[in-house]
Amino acid sequence: xxxxxxxxxxxxxxxxxxxxxxxxxxxxxxxxxxxxxxxxxxxxxxxxxxxxxxxxxxxxxxxxxxxxxxxxxxxxxxxxxxxxxx
Numbered sequence: 741x742x743x744x745x746x747x748x749x750x751x752x753x754x755x756x757x758x759x760x761x762x763x764x765x766x767x768x769x770x771x772x773x774x775x776x777x778x779x780x781x782x783x784x785x786x787x788x789x790x791x792x793x794x795x796x797x798x799x800x801x802x803x804x805x806x807x808x809x810x811x812x813x814x815x816x817x818x819x820x821x822x823x824x825x826x
Contacts, residue, residue: 760788763810768794780817781804785801
């Protein structure tokens with residue numbers, strides 16, 4: 741987590757899309773947080789294209805289809821993804 745910002749332990753919502761996955765990460769609060777998550781996913785999944793938008797609290801991953809893997813990577817990076825409720 742970014743040491744410059746106070747982060748909450750809010751849950752994040754996730755959803756699968758046709759071309760990849762989108763994950764809502766409420767404790768991604770700044771560009772540093774977004775960069776940390778983006779780097780963690782891209783280094784773990786070669787070829788994945790990651791967009792992390794801290795204003796929208798949304799991480800999109802093209803080239804990945806395993807939600808559990810993406811969630812685990814985000815958790816290991818220090819953030820809190822969780823499946824969205826239907």
